[in-house]
Amino acid sequence: MKALGIMPQLDLFVVDIRQLRYFVGVVEAGSFTKAAATLNVAQSALSLHVRQLEEGFGTQLLVRDRTGVSVTASGDKLLERARIILKEIQLTEAELTNSVAAPSGEVTIGIPSGAARVLSGPLLESVRSELPRISLKMIEGMTGPLEEWMAAGRFNLAVLYRTAESVGQMTVLAREEFCLVVPPGEPPFEDSIPLADLHAFPLAVPMRNNNVRRSVADVVAQHGCVLDVRFEVDSLSTIINMVMEGKAYSILTPSAIQKEASHGQVRTVKIIDPVITRSVVLAVNPKDERSPAVSAVRKLIPKVVKTLIEGKHWSATVPDRV
Amino acid sequence: MKALGIMPQLDLFVVDIRQLRYFVGVVEAGSFTKAAATLNVAQSALSLHVRQLEEGFGTQLLVRDRTGVSVTASGDKLLERARIILKEIQLTEAELTNSVAAPSGEVTIGIPSGAARVLSGPLLESVRSELPRISLKMIEGMTGPLEEWMAAGRFNLAVLYRTAESVGQMTVLAREEFCLVVPPGEPPFEDSIPLADLHAFPLAVPMRNNNVRRSVADVVAQHGCVLDVRFEVDSLSTIINMVMEGKAYSILTPSAIQKEASHGQVRTVKIIDPVITRSVVLAVNPKDERSPAVSAVRKLIPKVVKTLIEGKHWSATVPDRV
DNA sequence: GCCTGCCATCTCGTTTCGAGATAGACATGA
DNA sequence: TCATGTCTATCTCGAAACGAGATGGCAGGC
Numbered sequence: 001m002k003a004l005g006i007m008p009q010l011d012l013f014v015v016d017i018r019q020l021r022y023f024v025g026v027v028e029a030g031s032f033t034k035a036a037a038t039l040n041v042a043q044s045a046l047s048l049h050v051r052q053l054e055e056g057f058g059t060q061l062l063v064r065d066r067t068g069v070s071v072t073a074s075g076d077k078l079l080e081r082a083r084i085i086l087k088e089i090q091l092t093e094a095e096l097t098n099s100v101a102a103p104s105g106e107v108t109i110g111i112p113s114g115a116a117r118v119l120s121g122p123l124l125e126s127v128r129s130e131l132p133r134i135s136l137k138m139i140e141g142m143t144g145p146l147e148e149w150m151a152a153g154r155f156n157l158a159v160l161y162r163t164a165e166s167v168g169q170m171t172v173l174a175r176e177e178f179c180l181v182v183p184p185g186e187p188p189f190e191d192s193i194p195l196a197d198l199h200a201f202p203l204a205v206p207m208r209n210n211n212v213r214r215s216v217a218d219v220v221a222q223h224g225c226v227l228d229v230r231f232e233v234d235s236l237s238t239i240i241n242m243v244m245e246g247k248a249y250s251i252l253t254p255s256a257i258q259k260e261a262s263h264g265q266v267r268t269v270k271i272i273d274p275v276i277t278r279s280v281v282l283a284v285n286p287k288d289e290r291s292p293a294v295s296a297v298r299k300l301i302p303k304v305v306k307t308l309i310e311g312k313h314w315s316a317t318v319p320d321r322v
Numbered sequence: 323m324k325a326l327g328i329m330p331q332l333d334l335f336v337v338d339i340r341q342l343r344y345f346v347g348v349v350e351a352g353s354f355t356k357a358a359a360t361l362n363v364a365q366s367a368l369s370l371h372v373r374q375l376e377e378g379f380g381t382q383l384l385v386r387d388r389t390g391v392s393v394t395a396s397g398d399k400l401l402e403r404a405r406i407i408l409k410e411i412q413l414t415e416a417e418l419t420n421s422v423a424a425p426s427g428e429v430t431i432g433i434p435s436g437a438a439r440v441l442s443g444p445l446l447e448s449v450r451s452e453l454p455r456i457s458l459k460m461i462e463g464m465t466g467p468l469e470e471w472m473a474a475g476r477f478n479l480a481v482l483y484r485t486a487e488s489v490g491q492m493t494v495l496a497r498e499e500f501c502l503v504v505p506p507g508e509p510p511f512e513d514s515i516p517l518a519d520l521h522a523f524p525l526a527v528p529m530r531n532n533n534v535r536r537s538v539a540d541v542v543a544q545h546g547c548v549l550d551v552r553f554e555v556d557s558l559s560t561i562i563n564m565v566m567e568g569k570a571y572s573i574l575t576p577s578a579i580q581k582e583a584s585h586g587q588v589r590t591v592k593i594i595d596p597v598i599t600r601s602v603v604l605a606v607n608p609k610d611e612r613s614p615a616v617s618a619v620r621k622l623i624p625k626v627v628k629t630l631i632e633g634k635h636w637s638a639t640v641p642d643r644v
Numbered sequence: 645g646c647c648t649g650c651c652a653t654c655t656c657g658t659t660t661c662g663a664g665a666t667a668g669a670c671a672t673g674a
Numbered sequence: 675t676c677a678t679g680t681c682t683a684t685c686t687c688g689a690a691a692c693g694a695g696a697t698g699g700c701a702g703g704c
Binding site: 014015016017054055057058059060074077078081082084085088089091092093095096097290291292295 | 336337338339376377379380381382396399400403404406407410411413414415417418419611612613614617
Binding site for chain 2: 649650
């Protein structure tokens, strides 16, 4: 066994929690084989660890025979001591985690207007019901400014968008596909439209620095296509109103127009050849990672998202967890 | 963190002794960097482990700043608990090892006649003084029968010989070189003699199944040499007496004739081209490995051997320990 | 502006761990 | 006597964990 740092003397034996757990488990089961089944560990691993304890202490702890094991006098001493230690550890874990069972305080979250349209209500409700001592401050905005403010540490958490496969340390909440948002009663009437045909529709889209705009523009450029951008507006609700009033089309993700689409106020037509996707991700301010309140909200958000998607309140896909 | 067996739930956090030791060390040092120096562990390792504790408990334990660290309220709780746990472990180790601090009982050891000549007296004395509650039963014999008896489990321990580099689970106590044992006043008078010249001397050597005999015979055969074996005697003292009386020469290791050589009753001449060496090893009966008494004697023997060699009471070399 | 001190992160080689297979020992029943 | 079953010990190998060393970022002092 390698020197463990705190006691650098070579070959010094230091008992380990795992070994104690295995030892107690074996004694209580009465055999390595039964303990293996109970503890869901290979019998050979138990055999090895108990043997390491015996070698470390320089004394035999178990008597082995064909019917199993029984403890020696030394083994009884260790059993008693091990139970005390394991109990202490259990109490420690309970005490330390208990202090985060009811986290409290203020948590700030930045959220893009699009995602906010499906997520802000349910999230606020969930936090209120499940984390009653947490005050969630939600700041909605366009993604450009949100990225900057998050980078500046203005929020504890932020919902952001990413098109790259790699999202680093962030959690992927959902994947969305961009679609053509169509005024009611207007063509096209098919379920999908090729990217190359989008030029036929006059578009109201966000400003050039907008994440949505850049995502789509990149793909369009890559495919040698063009778009008929008539209006550049950094106001999602304005864009949606224009579509509802038949003044323009737009290219958005389902979260942005989930409600209007479900009420028939706009229609969505899938864009294909290629499908344009992006991820909705959750970023955490590294400084706040270990805050119990932030941690709790951070764990709650994916659940809210999953519930929305599975309840067909958001047309997106939940990413696979590996 | 992998499922630890006793709690197979994935990702379940289980505090580890090492982490607690590191945490306490860091808090007491007031900084990771100072703790690293104190604990002889890389600062990055401490940082990582404490962070794992924080992530596992879901709460921040330390406040870090440019002057070092201080504990949070949660950290204080953990510090208190950790000290209790580490103390319990220390007491456990003390209690368990204390029961082997004064091992008692009978220990049997087989020892070849050659090695017994230098080792049996000092070993019995050492056991008597350092392990007063142990009764050491020493059985001397030729190595052939000793090997068989040890294999049959007749002894707890056995001192044996090996010529191969690999000695498996056994402990190497010493290395010896075979030499020509010469009657006083007889040639050769040089300090060393080539193997090829040994045929000039009439030899009294042990019987064919003897370890000594086989070790030398193998090397002689490998070098295309011959020996003039006049007497085959399975009694070491008889062989030595014959040499002392000028009736024969012999080929033995220094342990066999250490006393007679030191009294001028025989001379030793180093055999070269090649030097013939063998190891003196200590074997333990696997069934007895964990007996405290056997373990204590097992640890004592190398010390006795080392003292003999370093005190020039045995012309052999102590093996390097890697 | 530079230096110092401190912590966090990354890479890489080493060590440890556990699963699975297998062998040996022993008792029981046919 | 042989086959079977039960139990423990040992070995191999792939995966995971660990720690050293290097490096970067940040803040304060000179």
